[in-house]
Amino acid sequence: MRLIPSLLAAGLLVTAAACAEPAADRPTVAVITAYLANAATKEVVEDFQAAGEKRGWKVTVTDTAGDFNALNSKMVNAANEKVSAIVLGMGDPQQMGLGLRAAGDASVPVVAIDAAAADGIAANVTSDNDDLGRQSAEALVEAVGGQGRIAMLTHDPHPGVRARAAAAKAVFEKAGIQVVASKHVAVPGPVEAARKVTDDLLTAYTGGNALNGIWAGWDEPALGATQSIEQAGRPDVAVVGVDGQDFALAEIDKGGPFRATVKQDWPGVADKAAAVVDDLLNGKAAAEKQYTLPGTLVTQKK
Amino acid sequence: MKETRAGLPTVDAAGPAAAAEPTAAGGTRRWIPGTPVAFAALVVLFAVLRPQSFLSTGNLRNTVEQIAILAVVAAVQTVVMAVGEFDLSVGALVSLTGVVAAHLMLDGTPVAPAILAAVLTGTAVGVVNGVLVAWLRLSAFVATLAVLTALAGTSLLLTDGSTLFGLPAGFVAIGRDRLGGVPVLVIVAAVAAAVVWFLLAHTSAGARWYAVGGNAEAAWYAGIDARWMRLAAFVVSGAGAGVAGVLLTSRLASAHPTAGDGLMLTSIAAVFLGMTASRSGRVTVGGTLLGVAVLGVLDNGLNLLQIDTYVQQVLTGLILIYAVALSRRREARR
Incomplete structure (x- = not known):
């Protein structure tokens, strides 16, 4: 009777492996966020993904559904895998100390979107x-x-x-x-x-x-x-x-x-973040620790 | 609580302690109905401190409307806890069924079939939970936790992580309209809770649920197949989550992939509070609804007193402990 569950599990693993893309020479950028259920985060992450893929990167997205402990673990994993760069989607960097240290130890640059400037983060790109x-x-x-x-x-x-x-x-x-x-x-x-x-x-x-x-x-x-x-x-x-x-x-x-x-100018934020990552991948440091973009007020039509 | 399969705790539906249980010290355990006492105390306290606003009709209606959805979820959670299990997936299922209804309506499905589909989705997930627990013998804790995780992912997949809005007016009316001054939402929730109450308190199925929860082995000797009773309990829970998902989505006039997630813990808290309402410590729908009322009044009253939100959370936790502890207080009597 244990054969069926085992076969099912094996089948799932094979399917998952088949779905995974083979490792390529192109840069891999890991986007890690705790807030993908938030519509704004989702939008900016997708914009960033598009901007990255246009540049020929492989962009992976991981969501930890509000769990910062898991977020740190995912950052450590990404650092161990020596991805080209880690991009953080929102959240307080003070809660990411463990992950940031692992990234620093592995010399994996970290760029944040709509988080905050902090040690270990090359640059934070955000709305003002x-x-x-x-x-x-x-x-x-x-x-x-x-x-x-x-x-x-x-x-x-x-x-x-x-x-x-x-x-x-x-x-x-x-x-x-x-x-x-x-x-x-x-x-x-x-x-x-x-x-x-x-x-x-x-x-x-x-x-x-x-x-x-x-x-x-x-x-x-x-x-x-x-x-x-x-x-x-x-x-x-x-x-x-x-x-x-x-x-x-x-x-x-x-x-x-x-x-x-x-x-908020999410396409602008995503573009700027991609440009910063691009510079870092080419060995060029970010000019500023924080880039801010203004928002546009929308009111009722008079 | 008792240890069962896989060493994980489950609820002892028969209740924590009999009424006047002798203690080691030779005294007796005097029973105090913790939740009813806490409820009465809170109502008096808020009525004295904020007589104008707390007792107003508008505030009463608001409070009832605010707890209506929790009442449905907590009522069905009561059934699952009556058979000695938990349903941790119920909040995520509320989110998912709301998303399913909204998704279908935005794709052009009429309101009634969309609602039906949401409730059926909930029921189907209930069947899955039931089979995992009753036939595959997984602990309810693990099974429903795993289902919760899968459901949360499905909601995010279906919505692309965003908010679904622009729902038909006929659907939104369920959450907004009133019938003779009573919100439709409250009426639907009251009917759903009444059905669950009737099932649990006045049918042979209810008696069997309690029998399985009290002592599954004895129930087996009495000719009750615990597996089917457990399955049925999870099915009720799933269907109830479907109803709650529809209500929440119509109330918010939009579906969010995580909108109902918070309901899981509060529904379990309400059932535990309700267990203190009767001398036997049995889970009952009436007790649970009283637990829901305590949580609702507490939230509302503390807001009216303009107490800081963080302080509110601390106070809510302390009052929950107090209410449950009160009913287990040991008083030595010669």
Whole structure:
């Protein structure tokens, strides 16, 4: 009876081996990320993959679904395999110390996309998160008429979102907008989490204390907040997000509470990251530790 | 908990302790219904601290709507735990079935067949879980963990990791509309939970589930084939996850590959909380729903009190421990 499972397992292994490409002389670039379920990460990783393949590289993509321990292991594996370069898709480099050390020991260069500058990372290519936070906050200030009370939906473990939130907060303080609550949004399930929190915020702040707006660190919680506001029948509460995902643009088009988002230049980020990797493969060091690209504000058509 | 196949822990569906069990010290274990007490205490506390907002109709409706989907998942998890197993794949299955429904509708399938396909997908995965556990004798922990992993990958494959949106208005209405002031979502969830409650509490299948969970060997001598009962429990769980997936996708008007993942642990927490609601410590759908209510009220009340989110998580963990510990408190009596 044990024969059948064994045969099945053997069959699976043979199939997997047949699917794997034979090693080639061309450079292998390993993209390793914990956030492939995030639409923005997915987009930039695909853009990078296309840019790399155009240059004749073999680009592999590994996702660890939010698990940074596994991410470090994958980095160590890639370093042991002596890939030509490792590219990190988002996440905090401080959580990748083990993997970065292994890459350094094996002299495998590491380039980060939308992470942060850190020791062991040749260069980080990212949207200018300060700019994204600033632009989205300014859009919200305008949407609430330059005064009132707002709540922020944040996710501090992500350094990009943390930077946006800090920049946005500075804008609100300068404009005299009162930030009455700053709520951490859980991942996975940010839409539902943001929706619940917004339900409760709308209940908690009523009458003279009513909320005028909600700033979300990325588009998914902005969508959840929008749904809660629509359900509560409070279309006067304005929402802004960051990322410029398709679903966010569709919401903004509807002319409802979702007023604006800041679209990140993912193709530009991916291209720049590929150019940095290209230079490194040709023995040319990155000129800067961090490259930042501005975002584009998308608002409702007047 | 007891040790079973492969040395992994499973739930003892018959409950942790009988009512007035003698202790080594010669005293007795006095039973306190931890979860009902915690629930009442939380309601009173929040009502006193935030009388205007907490007790408002709008807030009540919001809270019920927020916990409706968890209620369905926790109710079916109760059935699996009644036979002494766990279903760890249930959250990932909620995500996947939502994705399946959305995918089909975006490809032009009408709403009703798409919903049916989602529920059938859930049911089919339930069959797989059941066969793995009951016939291949894998521990439920390992089997459903493996299935969870495969399902998560399938959701990502089907969505390409992105969000599916632009679903038909008729489908989105399930998550948005109200019938006589009651959200449709809540009605559907209540019906689903009621069906599971009826199955477990008032049918011979329910009695057999408890028998298998209590003592599989004794059940075997009584002529009950534990394999079919385990399979049936996982099938109920899969179908329930399918219903929950449909509800979640309609509520969010979009499908995300990881949208339901968080439901797995909270559903198990709700069942454990519910076990403290009865003297026997049995898992029951009623107890589980009370557990769901505790989690929902806690979340809602702490938000209304404007307590920091990180502090909220710590408090939630502590209150869970307190509720479960309360019902097992040992009080020496002569």
